[in-house]
Amino acid sequence: MHIINKYITEDLKFTIQTIKEMKLNSQNFYNNIKKRRSVRDFDRKNFDIEIINNALKAAGSAPNGANLQPWHFVIIKNNKIKRKIRIAAEKEEREFYKKKASIEWLKALKPLGTDPNKAFLENAPYLIAIFEKKFSLSDKEKIKNYYVRESVGIATGILISCLHFSGLAMLTHTPSPMTFLNKILKRPNNEKPFVLLVVGFPSKKAKIPKFAKQKKKLNDISTIF
């Protein structure tokens, strides 16, 4: 039994930590991640794309249905493309706030103070468009993917955590619908936009709604048997 455990551990390169280390590491991770807040006002300051690439590699290592890795990430740094995305997103957002959104939805959004103006889509140095792939295409063969939303959601969580850990601020933006992203970014029909991640540094005037800082307590989000 001991030998089997040792083999598995070596194969996984799994590091066994002491309980003290485990407690400290989990506490440190929480202390860091709890400082993440969605930012809607970005500075134009740039940064090395290697940080994005590392975060995307981390996202690409996520657990996923049958290891089919049903995602694609498009990095946008080109100003002309960012402008096209802003124009298309603001068009959808104007429709959303004026006509499409239910009164209930608008009420839920009110504390955030959001509106159809999406200047951050041009100001932030990078946008990352995340696409989910219901199926993959290889040599004209259609391969069905499984647990696509769950897999892409987990990968996006890892991406956000890595970028935050690297010292960057973000917004998970979801103008609805986002099909304009396929057209602007030349992505095929088997890909559906999942989230548009806005990445950079907060501007000096960036304000965080008080409401966003209120997180449910452990007892309210978990139970134990």
Ligand SMILES: Cc1cc2nc3c(=O)[nH]c(=O)nc-3n(C[C@H](O)[C@H](O)[C@H](O)COP(=O)(O)O)c2cc1C
């Ligand atoms: C799937 C998803 C879509 C979101 N879409 C938008 C969006 O389109 N615009 C926006 O301003 N915030 C958007 N948000 C950000 C949420 O409003 C924000 O996460 C929430 O208010 C909690 O605040 P926090 O991220 O600072 O903790 C989105 C978040 C998620 C997870």
